[in-house]
Amino acid sequence: MSDHEQEPREAHPYKWEMVVDLDRCTGCEACVVACHAENNIRISGPEEAAEGRAVNWIRIERYWEGEYPNVKARFMPVLCQHCGNAPCEPVCPVYASYHTPDGLNAQVYNRCIGVRYCGNNCPYTVRQFNWFDPHWDAPLQEQLNPDVTVRQNGIMEKCTFCVQRIRQGKEQAEKEGRRVRDGEVTPACVQSCPTSALVFGDRNDPVSRVAKLAASDRGFHLLEDLGTKPAITYLKRLP
Amino acid sequence: MTIVAGSLALAILLYVLAVKFVPIISVWEEKEGLMHGGRHE
Amino acid sequence: MTNPAPADGPQIPKINRDLLEPLLSTHWSYFLLVGALAGLVAAGAGAWSYQFRTGIGQTNLHPPVFWGVYIASFIFWVGASHSGTFISGVLRLTKAEWRRPVTRIAELMTFISLIIATLFVFYHLGRVWRWYYLIPYPNQREIWPNFRSPLMWDAMAVFTYATASTIYLYLPLIPDFALMRDRIEDWRKPLYRVLSLGWQGTQHQWQVLETAMRIITPLIVMVMVSVHSIVGWDFGVSLVPAWHSTIFAPYFVVGAVHSGVGLVVIGMYILRKVYHLEDYIGQEHFDKMGKLLLLTTLGLAYLYFAELLTIWYGNIPDHMWVVDSLLSGPFAVPFWFMVACVYVIPLLALTLPAFRRRPLGVMVIGVLINIGMYIERVLLIVPPLSYPRLPFNWDTYVPS
């Protein structure tokens, strides 16, 4: 019997990546809501949000383009870039932050002891810290996703590319003896995006949508010059 | 802030307590200094 | 020695009497002070337990500023711990005679500062009840610390330094413990008997002790340099704008010595006043300490200038945001106050020989330097974190 998990890691076939088409993004924040619902992200409430502690694994940054009357709002969804050379990983003293063979930056919650160095060292500031124990107002705790851990007070968390969906898809595919099909696995944000600005898939699959789009000449990476090799490609037509 | 202030107080407290257990000037080194030429004022 | 000092007879008993006096008699105000301090400590402990139960959120930290006053205090106290090692270690190495009355004061400070510094690591942890994840021992969790993390180097360095400085405090204490064992007849006697390790004062014992101190002194000086270098690298190796700098390690070491010497001056002054040690700690000592402070002031100013100059001249926007916020932005007031406390005032005052011979004056400079250095540590941490590379969520933070 050929055990899949005994194969050498280098031979692992997936590399999960995302493409964000800024020309399509309308800033509707459906992805943010979907992410909250899928990943049991705690509700901060207005007071904490005012203190800057609102937790969003994906946030829409808004920039203004042009001078006053001809001004245009531009939106940029920013989530964990799942860097190939992630600055958050080597600084973790307990391996809570590490690199999976699939190219994800994993965050192992129950290892984390909350030194918060990763949060400082992330140039995209997408890592979130649990300042208090999470809570949900009355009916909301009924909709928690049983596939996702509730993170406790004192640990770091961040976008996982909905790793629970990825694993489900991979197990299903493995059971049927095939690779994961393009579009079979979608994180919640991608699934909910009404304009299909977000595309997710396996970059190692040359015919996947994500691989084709990432090769587009509109593509750029966020803070590319830092050498972090982000797994998210932004598309934007330059004027 | 209270924690920071409390820690400063703890540092001083430990020092104050240590003064009661340990001579704050090394006695034998002071004697040795005396032997080495008595530069005392 | 070839030329023994003549007729030391009455002087040595006087040393014994004077230096053991603080251990034997206690003024009522001492208990008042202990009580007041214990009250403050209890308040701090209460605050910590509250933070423990509710969460780190009580610190007012919030993204993007993940580190705040705790880490600043940690750096400050580790820096303060350099007092003992620098003064007693370096001066012992150079066989400076005037070190004698100062070493113990400084070594005690090292020891206590390190305890406090370690505490701040624990305050800082999000899940402090899981701190043992950092210890490398085989366990059923199959968790092993990541030695590539600067924080791991930090933990090891501080542990090494704490162990070494405890030993370093203890070694020259052994003969004094023996003295106290013979002179003090109360409940402390058994303690001293244990701690004096059966010290008799035989030449064999002296030789062993002096050999050990000769070996350990240079080692601990090296450890001292490495410890604050590593604390500096905590910041230097990161990608955060204005942290990512090669100068951090030497800058941290010199800064640590700066505030450490300042602290020792404060301690010297207070102990001298309270226990009437004017015969032992003279103006000469304050003069020498003042010169040391002048030296570290100049060194630190040089390094700080080099750091700011390169950022300013390079004019990389990411870094300039931080520097602008210090020079003229929201952090300008504490920044310029810090510059005055740490650099300008000490420089002006300590260059005057007449000023250096006034213990009170040098002590005030020590206080200013330490206040300034504490502010400097906070400014080192908060402004760079407040201006991440993506300008979307710039935000500062005020400690609670």
Next chain:
Amino acid sequence: MVDVTNNGTTLFALFELSAPVKALVEKLQQAGIPLERIEVISPLPLHDARVTSPPRIPLYALTMTGGFAGIAVGLFFAAGTALFYPIMTGGKPVVAPPVVGIVSFETMMLLAIVTTFVAMVIRLRRGSRHAVVRDSRIDDGAVAVSVQMDGGDTQPAAVEALLREAGAFEIKPVRKDRVRMRRDAGKDAEQEGLWLWLGCAALALSSITAYSRDMEEQASYQSQEAPRRHSPPGSIPLTSRAIVSSAPVTPDEQLAAGTRVFRINCVHCHGPEGGGDGPVAGYLRDYRKICRPLMSNDSPWPLSMRS
């Protein structure tokens, strides 16, 4: 080591700090007293009386040894253990030379200093068994020289003369029982030390075990559990992570799937062959009881699973 209880006399003389101790010791040696029976006790190190010291102390060598051991520990921590579980983080190599250097430096220093200290303590304690009387006047600025003699007739007188000549302001013989008492005091100190260390260890232990908190103990975790309804017994989940296939499966496939599950979840105790010899089994209290059904031939366990 000198046996201080033999039948002889011990003379104990007090001098001014400025007395020519070195010359005295040399004269005593010429008078036939072996060096190890002369002890000079002083309140501060007398660098010129070093004649009395035993051969050089191997502290430097021990420090070096400790340092090298420390380097080895550092290498093991930073490089060795990284190779056991090669986890890549952020593009850093599994064995990163600068890191190995930093970690090894700290462990080297740690072990070097601690070794030196421990060696010194051992030497000090051994030295203190030379057992001589301590006089409080020593601390007030005197040097004491004690000479042990093994019972010759003329020796005490000759030695006493030498001591006087060197300027002793007091000479007294020391009784044997006095000397022995000192040794017992040393024993007491050792016992007290033991209790002190035990107390410290107990304190440290209690501080470690004071608190424990887990996600599982939190209300927030239970709130996640509450709305989940239990499915009827025997039902098969449709969309969970459990592996369910709509396609009909052959017995062989089932067996393979079962083997896989067994290998993931059971092998640790039950062993690869179901023999109860897994690596964890030895740690279980009644592991034979647990594994017996699997070892017997009439057990329902499919022994054909071996592959």
